Amino acid sequence: MSKKQKKELRLIIIAGVLFIVLEILTVVPICPQVFNNKWISMGLFTVPYLIVGLNVIKKSIKGIYNKQLLDESFLMVIATVGAYITGEYAEACAVMLFYQVGEFFQQYAVKKSRKSIKDLMDIAPESAFVERKDGSVEEVFPDEVEIDDIIVVKPGEKIPVDGTVISGESMINTAALTGESVPRSVHPGCDIISGCVNGEGLIRLKAAKKYEDSTVARILELVENASEKKAVTENFITRFAIYYTPIVVICALLLAVVPSTVLGNPLSWIYRACTFLVISCPCALVISVPLSFFGGIGAASRNGVLVKGSNYLELLADIEVLVTDKTGTLTKGVFEVNKVEVMPGYTEDEVISVAAVAESMSTHPIAVSIRNYWNLQLVSDDVDNKNKENSAIPGNTANLKLKSDNLIYTLKDIQNITGKGLKATILDADQSEHTVYVGKRQLMIEKAVKGFSDVSSEAGGSTVVYVAKGNKALGIIYISDTIKGEAAKALESVRKEGVKSVVLLTGDDKRVGDYTASVLGIDIVESELLPEEKVAKLEEMINANTGKGKIGYIGDGINDAPVLTRADVGIAMGGIGSDAAIEAADVVVMDDNLMHLGSVMRIARKTTRIAKQNIIFALAVKVGVLILGALGIANMWAAVFADVGVAVICILNAMRMLKNQKEKHQ
């Protein structure tokens, strides 16, 4: 509790006690001549009124000076003064008292939730310990760390910048970033990201990035910006608040003047008008709705999911169609060659050597798996390093010597045929030059390669790579990827959260797509799509979608950034390492655990539900009391409840979002 709050509490208690004593003295006939005298009694009740209400009066005077006539304090003062005029001075005093009690609770609740939110976002490292060349260790601000500085991280400290461990072993806790509660073990050579908390061991790491480019700074930046993108509900409330107060005040004025000219009894009507003024602040809504969304974003980030704005939380809650990518999203994205089918007249070595050499420049997981299978080593390259990086780009030439089992191969030219495979010129171990094709069946048909057998029925979900030399078929390589263990369960959990259909868009063969879909119970499969066709398919679905339900897309952000951007909500998996994914997506799942998907949808739905509850509850009570007040049934007590009481209840309701932030994945 702050000093200011303590002072306020003291004033409330003093005024409260005085008020109760005065009430008792008025009711109990001790000295009726004094306490039942209208003027004396009025003067006596003014004492607690001023004790508790002086700040409000001061504020309202400042408000008049600043031309803020619709200020809450000013309206409260008018209302209570109105009550005085109508002779209800005890009630005026009580209303001011309870208004202050309500404000006090409101402040307290706001403070509490501000703190919870701050704790939630508390991933920023305060300092970094840099080891200088002479061995001394200096404490600096994280943003003063330079790339390649050596940083010492003691047990229990936050990792200040992204870097690589150079000595020491420890378990690091990534929970604040990924929601994963099991600590990760690190040893020299491991890359670690900032914002994680070091466990028991002391580690030294070499800074790979400056603070502002590090994971933690980027995440904080996103979270800070998140509240700028307001949800539709929030905007509605802001607009509503602008009109609400003036309308209620005008109604109050009309109520005070019009009926009494016809029906007489002006004091009663003034009293009713005063109840209106007490209810004229839309605070309950203005605080609690953004608080719910803020809490929702906080709860999601606690679970390792970054939501880039309140609006996306709202959209997440409305997802009815979930479109998903396959490789790296539903599957682990780790490929292994599990079978090589050789066409008559060739050997397995011939098939795999051609494929491995041709794919030697590619970073595609399938290429990597073929290379790993054959244990290919780079002997020399004639291109300098800069070119080497670029040579994975289609059309670039390379001149690579590669070695396996003491046989030297040279890759002379590669040409990437997007979405289909590649064409390469290679020099065999015997120095004969060949044009080879490695890729999908479609490529083989285009290049008129003949002689492939049909894909064996055991293939299941394997990806199939065709290998041809010139126009002769060499063989077929079967490569399989494992479906993530939690994939089926995760899809089931999103269905529980309102997803009606799951669609798989994949660049893979129809056979692989169908297999994955049947294992995971996916409703619609579209296979053999080129990246731009994925966007087109999604666009088709968005155009065809006329209902309220939204279309979400989930991918790993590696080659589907355009699709992520185009979807109503783009969700990127495993975003913690991928800048492109963080950039393109609206929602970023930090690690690649699919179960987070269900959690974040549950959080989103809970958030929008709470926001709606608050709106309905606050409006119903306010409108109800306004009507009853106009009819003379509800008194000022009810009005105070409808104002601050409702605000406190709504805040408490919104604060549910900040509790139990940790979702359980069974």
Place this chain on the structure above:
Amino acid sequence: MKKRFKLEELDCAHCASKMEKAINALDGVNSATVNFMQQKLTIDCDDDSFYEIMDKVEKEIKKIEPDCSIVR
């Protein structure tokens, strides 16, 4: 130029949205948001007259909630 400021003693949510509206209406301000929960003002305004604009912003804030102040 986009800048963030902390607002102290921002106690009323309704006032925060009034401030936001008032600041957005100032000349030279491209966009501004007042976050009640984080007690933060994010403002995007013209570079050359930045200090003048901030003085005006402070005035608007004081008008709406006299106790509230910008930390800058």
